[in-house]
Amino acid sequence: MQYRNVRHHRAVGAAKASTVAIGIYSSIDEAIDDMKPIKMTEYKSENSRYLDAYGQWSHQLNNLIK
Numbered sequence: 001m002q003y004r005n006v007r008h009h010r011a012v013g014a015a016k017a018s019t020v021a022i023g024i025y026s027s028i029d030e031a032i033d034d035m036k037p038i039k040m041t042e043y044k045s046e047n048s049r050y051l052d053a054y055g056q057w058s059h060q061l062n063n064l065i066k
Contacts (some may be wrong), residue, residue: 016031025031 012035016025016035017028019025020028020031025034
């Protein structure tokens with residue numbers, strides 16, 4: 001899985017959305033495709049620990065909701 005790291009991504013997202021609204025780009029996908037990442041990060045670690053932790057959290061949450 002790869003993630004694109006872009007500085008100030010929320011502000012950039014809002015700015016890109018406004019460029020679609022005023023017609024510079026025809027779609028949000030087109031506006032985002034024009035972004036240049038500052039670094040690509042690929043995560044290769046074993047994620048079973050995260051899935052186990054999520055399962056425990058989800059189970060506890062469901063018990064609280066019932």
